[in-house]
Amino acid sequence: NAGVTQTPKFQVLKTGQSMTLQCAQDMNHNSMYWYRQDPGMGLRLIYYSASEGTTDKGEVPNGYNVSRLNKREFSLRLESAAPSQTSVYFCASNIKRAQGQGGETQYFGPGTRLLVL
Amino acid sequence: ELKVEQNPLFLSMQEGKNYTIYCNYSTTSDRLYWYRQDPGKSLESLFVLLSNGAVKQEGRLMASLDTKARLSTLHITAAVHDLSATYFCAVDVGLGGTSYGKLTFGQGTILTVHP
Helix, strand or coil: CCCEEEECCEEEECCCCCEEEEEEECCCCCEEEEEEECCCCCEEEEEEECCCCCCEECCCCCCEEEEECCCCEEEEEECCCCHHHCEEEEEEEECCCCCCCCCCCCEECCCEEEEEC | CCCEEEECCEEEEECCCCEEEEEEECCCCCCEEEEEECCCCCEEEEEEECCCCCEEEECCEEEEEECCCCEEEEEECCCCHHHCEEEEEEEECCCCCCCCCCEEECCCEEEEEEC
């Protein structure tokens, strides 16, 4: 199993350009997440998808859109990139269990390093 | 709004010494996760703590959860250089068996172990 994969690994954009970050998992997980990591701030949740066909905003959704294409794939789109979106982006997935069945840790992809000039 | 605070943020240790990283959070929760991140790498799951009083141990690391104090600790015993990394705690606001799946992370503790 490849686990969680992300493409691209690195990207440089100019302000105003658009791009889509791709994420796929082969662990049959139903929940998927997008985070950004900035120095000294830990990871912050951008969007998540609890199950196929649903998406919801996280802590910092402004400037981003997402698509849960199918159970395996969850993409993050920057429509008009800004320098403030320079960051490392991580995709994660897990099994979201029903009530009473306990928690499940999230499995993270290798990350995409994005620089917006 | 849930806030998660770790301390210290920077920790320089000598090999063989013991130390504890603290993770405080502001909202009632009974599920907390610890992750490790090596420089330039992804996050690796270390521990999942799902109830008050939960204690997990793996090698030289031991994690515990006190939900009444809203505090988790990561204790390092007899540190070795291979433990040098950034350690994050993350809290899920789910409670009573319900996992919302939305994690709020602490700022991370950068641990450096010196010979």
